[in-house]
Amino acid sequence: xSNHNHHDTGKSPWITPFNVIAGxxxxxxxxxxxxxxxxxxxxVTNLDDYYPWGxxxxxxxxxxxxxxxxxxTTAAACYVFGIKKYHAAVRPAVLTAFLGxxxxxxxxxxxxxxxxxxxYPIFVQQGTTSVLFEVGLCVFLYLxxxxxxxxxxxxxxxxxxxxxxxxxxxxxxxxxxxxxxSTMHQSSxxxxxxxxxxxxxxxxxSTHLPVYFFVxxxxxxxxxxxxxxTLSHRYYHNKMDKEHLEGTPHxxxxxxxxxAWIMAGYFFIKFFGVVLNANWGYLPTFYGFMxxxxxxxxxxxxxxxxxxxxxxxxxxxxKWTAVVAVFGIIFNRFNVSLVAYNYHLPSExxxxxxxxxxxxxxxxxxxxxxxxxxxxxxxxxxxxxPEFKGSH
Amino acid sequence: MEFYTMLEFDIFTKNWAYIFMGVAVVTxxxxxxxxxxxxxx
Numbered sequence: 123x124s125n126h127n128h129h130d131t132g133k134s135p136w137i138t139p140f141n142v143i144a145g146x147x148x149x150x151x152x153x154x155x156x157x158x159x160x161x162x163x164x165x166v167t168n169l170d171d172y173y174p175w176g177x178x179x180x181x182x183x184x185x186x187x188x189x190x191x192x193x194x195t196t197a198a199a200c201y202v203f204g205i206k207k208y209h210a211a212v213r214p215a216v217l218t219a220f221l222g223x224x225x226x227x228x229x230x231x232x233x234x235x236x237x238x239x240x241x242y243p244i245f246v247q248q249g250t251t252s253v254l255f256e257v258g259l260c261v262f263l264y265l266x267x268x269x270x271x272x273x274x275x276x277x278x279x280x281x282x283x284x285x286x287x288x289x290x291x292x293x294x295x296x297x298x299x300x301x302x303x304s305t306m307h308q309s310s311x312x313x314x315x316x317x318x319x320x321x322x323x324x325x326x327x328s329t330h331l332p333v334y335f336f337v338x339x340x341x342x343x344x345x346x347x348x349x350x351x352t353l354s355h356r357y358y359h360n361k362m363d364k365e366h367l368e369g370t371p372h373x374x375x376x377x378x379x380x381x382a383w384i385m386a387g388y389f390f391i392k393f394f395g396v397v398l399n400a401n402w403g404y405l406p407t408f409y410g411f412m413x414x415x416x417x418x419x420x421x422x423x424x425x426x427x428x429x430x431x432x433x434x435x436x437x438x439x440x441k442w443t444a445v446v447a448v449f450g451i452i453f454n455r456f457n458v459s460l461v462a463y464n465y466h467l468p469s470e471x472x473x474x475x476x477x478x479x480x481x482x483x484x485x486x487x488x489x490x491x492x493x494x495x496x497x498x499x500x501x502x503x504x505x506x507x508p509e510f511k512g513s514h
Numbered sequence: 515m516e517f518y519t520m521l522e523f524d525i526f527t528k529n530w531a532y533i534f535m536g537v538a539v540v541t542x543x544x545x546x547x548x549x550x551x552x553x554x555x
Contacts, residue, residue, distance in 0.1 A: 230546055310519075312526070313539055379550075382545075382549055383546070383549060386541075386542060386545050387542070390534075390541075390542070392537045393534065394531060394534065394535075394538075395540075397527060397530050397531050397534055398527050400517075400523065400526060400527050429545075429548060429549045432552075433548070433549075433551060433552045434551060434552075482551070
């Protein structure tokens with residue numbers, strides 16, 4: 123083992139800026155949770171019959187799932203395509219994905235209520251003709267797969283060798299299963315909106331929405347891995363071993379290059395959507411401005427900056443570009459689910475999230491950060507456990 | 515743009531789609547060369 127301080131599990135003080143702010147947010151979240159589950163949706167949201175889905179679906183679910191795509195992209199690159207130089211990125215990416223999906227399911231409780239019935243669509247009454255059933259089934263299965271992919275880390279931490287070794291043997295099968303499930307539900311989230319041809323703005327509505335959602339999830343995941351790696355290097359640098367530190371530039375440049383290539387393809391297939399539906403006339407409108415901003419500012423620009431960063435070996439540029447790309451995915455999912463949706467309604471009937479809704483979303487993200495911090499500081503995520511070196 | 519028949523709409527959109535597909539193929543090739551232009555291996 124290197125001289126890195128892997129087992130510094132902390133005599134650090136409890137009162138830190140992070141803990142204080144996170145603690146206050148959690149207290150706020152518990153209070154809002156109480157309001158939600160005693161007073162119903164009306165007590166905390168601005169949802170109505172026009173907008174049954176609000177920010178919890180737009181951000182917590184659509185963005186959460188897209189940004190958690192780093193799990194399947196990284197695992198596929200390393201184990202399916204055999205690009206072993208990305209190995210160091212697998213565990214942080216799988217952890218981010220696992221927490222992302224776990225929080226998607228957690229946040230879904232606020233929308234649907236009655237948590238004891240969450241398993242009904244899978245085990246009690248399957249709506250097999252519904253796209254939403256397919257999404258639910260895939261998320262349920264993929265969360266299980268991600269849990270199993272993540273499990274070796276806590277098992278190594280707890281030194282439970284036998285179970286851990288069985289799971290390691292299943293890595294390839296789990297990765298393949300994860301890629302299949304991701305392909306299915308990332309696209310199905312776009313397919314959910316196919317039912318709304320008259321309610322969605324023509325610039326975003328397309329029969330190819332499932333393809334757009336799936337392709338954009340790929341570069342969302344890659345960008346999120348770069349973004350998460352930047353933050354991890356800032357806060358967990360002392361936890362990282364030599365392999366992790368040496369592997370990071372490969373991940374940054376490799377993923378930036380892949381993202382730039384996929385983004386260019388995505389730009390063109392979105393552009394063909396405009397061409398094939400003859401939507402040119404909508405471009406000089408407010409919606410056209412939002413669409414153009416999304417495509418030029420958050421797809422074409424980051425694609426170019428990624429490519430420039432790769433050519434110039436400019437890590438700093440790539441890291442900032444990842445922030446733009448991540449923000450771009452959030453912008454796209456909000457555009458599809460809130461801006462383009464019900465575009466014909468008069469402005470007084472349009473939805474804007476209530477403060478309590480935003481508060482719960484901040485609470486959910488904070489719970490994710492707390493869990494990431496807890497796991498990242500204790501378990502072998504950024505380094506190989508000395509007893510299991512080179513065995514996965 | 516006014517379209518009076520489905521045929522007019524199809525001819526218009528498909529014509530442009532074919533033109534842009536050609537543009538896309540050439541652009542993607544150039545993009546790949548730009549992206550990998552300074553690769554060492």
